[in-house]
Amino acid sequence: MTETLAQMLRDAQRLQQLERVPEAIAAYQRLLARWPNLPDSWYNLGVLQRKARQLTEALASYQKALDLGISQPEEVHLNRAVIYSSFLQQAAAAERELHIALALNPTYPPALLNLANLNEDLGRRDEARAVYARLLALEPPQFEALARYAYLQPLPVADDGLIKRLRTALTHPSATAAHRASLGFALGRLLDGSGEYEAAFDAYTHANRASRASAAPHVIRYDRRRQEELIQRLTRSAFVPPPASAVDLQGPHPIFICGMYRSGSTLTEQLLAGHADIVAGGELDILPWMVSTELAPFPESMAKLSPERTGALAHRYREELRRLFPAARLVTDKRPDNFLYIGLIKTLFPAAKIIHTTRDPLDNCLSIYFLHLDHSMAYALDLQDIGHYFRAYHHLMQHWKQLFGTDILDFHYDTFVREPQVSGARLFEFLGLLWDERYLAPPSPGRSVKTASVWQVREPLYQTSSGRSRNYARQLAGLREYLGDLLPGQSA
Numbered sequence: 202m203t204e205t206l207a208q209m210l211r212d213a214q215r216l217q218q219l220e221r222v223p224e225a226i227a228a229y230q231r232l233l234a235r236w237p238n239l240p241d242s243w244y245n246l247g248v249l250q251r252k253a254r255q256l257t258e259a260l261a262s263y264q265k266a267l268d269l270g271i272s273q274p275e276e277v278h279l280n281r282a283v284i285y286s287s288f289l290q291q292a293a294a295a296e297r298e299l300h301i302a303l304a305l306n307p308t309y310p311p312a313l314l315n316l317a318n319l320n321e322d323l324g325r326r327d328e329a330r331a332v333y334a335r336l337l338a339l340e341p342p343q344f345e346a347l348a349r350y351a352y353l354q355p356l357p358v359a360d361d362g363l364i365k366r367l368r369t370a371l372t373h374p375s376a377t378a379a380h381r382a383s384l385g386f387a388l389g390r391l392l393d394g395s396g397e398y399e400a401a402f403d404a405y406t407h408a409n410r411a412s413r414a415s416a417a418p419h420v421i422r423y424d425r426r427r428q429e430e431l432i433q434r435l436t437r438s439a440f441v442p443p444p445a446s447a448v449d450l451q452g453p454h455p456i457f458i459c460g461m462y463r464s465g466s467t468l469t470e471q472l473l474a475g476h477a478d479i480v481a482g483g484e485l486d487i488l489p490w491m492v493s494t495e496l497a498p499f500p501e502s503m504a505k506l507s508p509e510r511t512g513a514l515a516h517r518y519r520e521e522l523r524r525l526f527p528a529a530r531l532v533t534d535k536r537p538d539n540f541l542y543i544g545l546i547k548t549l550f551p552a553a554k555i556i557h558t559t560r561d562p563l564d565n566c567l568s569i570y571f572l573h574l575d576h577s578m579a580y581a582l583d584l585q586d587i588g589h590y591f592r593a594y595h596h597l598m599q600h601w602k603q604l605f606g607t608d609i610l611d612f613h614y615d616t617f618v619r620e621p622q623v624s625g626a627r628l629f630e631f632l633g634l635l636w637d638e639r640y641l642a643p644p645s646p647g648r649s650v651k652t653a654s655v656w657q658v659r660e661p662l663y664q665t666s667s668g669r670s671r672n673y674a675r676q677l678a679g680l681r682e683y684l685g686d687l688l689p690g691q692s693a
Contacts, residue, residue, distance in 0.1 A: 206236055217245060222252050240271035247280065254490065256288050275309045278302035282315060286322075290483070290525050295319060308339055314346060326353060344370055344380035351387035356394035364391050378415035382408050386573040393571070398672045405571050409582045416576045423579040423586045431541075432593045436600045438500040440544030453480075453522045453529040456632065457546055459539040460558040461594060462578070463568035465614030469558050470535045472625060473632075475640030480529040484536040487521050492542065503548065515549040540594060543601040543609070553608065554632055557598065560614040562684050563670035563677055566591055584676075588683045595687055615667045 204212075209232040216225035229246040233239065247262035263277050271277060278298045286295035296319055302312040313336045320329035330353055336346035347370055351363055367388040371381055385408025392401035413422075456473065458466050474481035491514060492499045496506075522532050537558075539546070546553050560568075566587045574581040580590040602609055610631045617624040626636040670677055681688065 206232075209235070210239075210242065213242070213245070217249060222249055225249050226253060226255075238269055240266045240269035243269065244271055244277060247277075251280070251284060251288075254288075256284055260284060275302040275306040275312060278305070279309075279312050279315060282312075282319075286315075286319060292319060292323060310336060310339065310343060310346075314343075314349070317346070317349060321349075321353070329353060341375060342370065342373060344373075344376055345383050348383035348387040351391060354391065356390070357396070360391065364388065364395075367391070378411045382412035382415055382573060384408075385411055386571070389571060393672075402673055402676050408573070409570065412573065412576070413582050416579075420576045421579065423583070423590070425586070425589050428580075428590065428593050432597050435500055435541065435544065435597060438503055438544065440500075440503055440548045440604075451519065453519065453526060453532045454553075455482075455518070455522065455550065456531055456533045456554055456556065457539060457543075458533055458535040458556045458558060459537055459543070461540075461560070461565050461569070461591065462537045462574065462581075463572060464537065464558040464560040464565050465612070465617065466535050466537050466558045468614065468617070469556060469612055469628070470533045471643075472628070472640055473533055475637075475642065476531075476629075476634060478634070479531045479533065480526045482522070482526065482532040482534050485521075485525075485534045486536065487518055487534070488536070488539055488542050488545065491518075492545070496545075500544070503545070506548070511548060518549060540598060540601075543605065547605050547608070555605070555609045556628070556631075557609050557611050558614065559611050561667065561670070561689060562591060562687050563681060564615075564667065566680060566684075567670050567673060567677065584680050585683065588680045591684065592687065618667060 209228070213225060213228035213232055216228050219225075226246065226249045229242055229249065233242055233246065236242075243262050243266035247259045247266065250256070250259035250262055260281055263281050267274055267277055278301045282295040282298035282302070285291040285298060296316070299312050299316045299319065302309055303316070306312070313332055317329045317332035317336070320326075320332060330350065333346050333350040333353070336343040337350065347367065351367060354360060354363060367384050370376060371384050371388070376384070385404050389401045389404035389408060392398075392404055456479070458469055458473075460466060470481050470483070473479045495514070496502045522529065526532050540557070543555060546555065559565075566584065569581050569587050570584055572581070580586040610628065612624070612628055621641055622638060625638070625640060629636040629640075674681075
């Protein structure tokens with residue numbers, strides 16, 4: 202019996218709602234093979250293909266939806282822009298898609314917000330400010346734009362008008378918990394920059410509470426026991442490099458930068474990107490994707506990983522680098538939480554060099570608490586949870602150093618900003634590259650920087666973030682006691 206259009210459409214939609222992505226993709230492809238003139242189904246197929254990292258296919262499906270006259274085409278162009286910007290590292294193509302979306306709908310807030318963010322990534326402060334101003338002129342109030350606009354203000358700041366505007370927005374009846382989180386983190390930053398530390402900490406505390414309140418019901422709170430069990434499983438697992446014959450020696454060659462978030466990884470990557478042979482890859486999600494899909498359950502799957510499978514995964518990783526950075530010889534992978542996967546890294550790439558960025562623990566933990574991170578990093582919403590996560594991370598890094606110590610370099614943020622020439626030379630020597638003091642220059646406008654440190658790394662080196670925790674000694678007393686022996690000057 203031949204299935205009807207309604208039956209096939211219903212089945213595809215059901216699979217999509219259940220997040221059974223491969224099956225849903227196959228269902229939409231069967232549907233569109235018979236009825237190819239369904240723009241909404243092409244759009245849904247594009248959404249699913251993006252989730253499955255079938256990015257070229259997703260772009261083609263979105264284009265098919267546009268060609269068939271889908272309603273609200275500006276949303277489709279926005280989705281294409283996200284693929285170009287966030288996954289394919291093609292800022293010019295992303296910008297083109299956003300301008301098309303805004304030509305169709307000049308007051309489309311998501312496209313304006315993404316265009317402003319793209320201008321920030323590229324170091325175009327004036328252009329970003331102008332787009333945020335367009336957003337702030339719209340109704341209803343654009344709280345996210347106001348928060349981002351506030352982040353554009355250089356520090357130290359004494360803009361009482363902007364501080365008052367943020368405080369007013371926080372009490373607006375239409376501000377959701379997610380809005381209050383964004384606004385609160387922006388307010389905390391301005392107050393901290395103005396030296397109003399008590400008020401700043403209060404603003405950050407309320408922002409973290411609002412962020413927790415805004416999390417979707419399925420988001421799991423940080424589980425200390427679960428984190429400890431993960432670290433134990435990682436330290437018990439066997440990570441065995443493949444024989445030399447199975448190693449893919451072709452480029453591009455990855456340089457891994459990892460550690461705690463807010464430990465100086467962006468600054469380190471931009472320092473390396475000054476070298477002509479190194480391309481800044483940013484926070485790539487290739488390893489986490491492998492871990493959550495092809496290597497699940499990880500790390501237990503590593504015990505059954507054959508040399509052939511190991512070689513295939515390493516080759517696939519490099520193929521992804523080649524697709525993103527076709528002419529590169531060396532590419533940095535700067536995803537901080539790849540510290541969890543150092544055993545996997547050394548299995549796939551036995552010769553890989555790993556730069557472990559470090560920083561004063563109290564400064565590091567405070568900086569995480571002061572940053573609006575994704576809900577998947579649930580530990581970031583509570584100081585004691587951050588401290589627990591830090592201890593677990595430190596324990597795992599000690600394990601990796603025992604196994605791979607000569608291929609792991611501790612690159613200390615505070616030492617670098619004090620002695621940039623000495624630290625920089627040591628870093629490049631570790632990689633077998635020649636040092637040049639010109640690498641210390643901030644990245645020029647146009648070089649994309651896609652992290653929370655987008656504006657800090659565009660400034661000349663400064664030391665004001667070192668020792669920042671001293672401004673919050675009272676609030677950090679409990680964390681200081683908990684971290685204890687991990688702090689500078691204490692016995693380990």
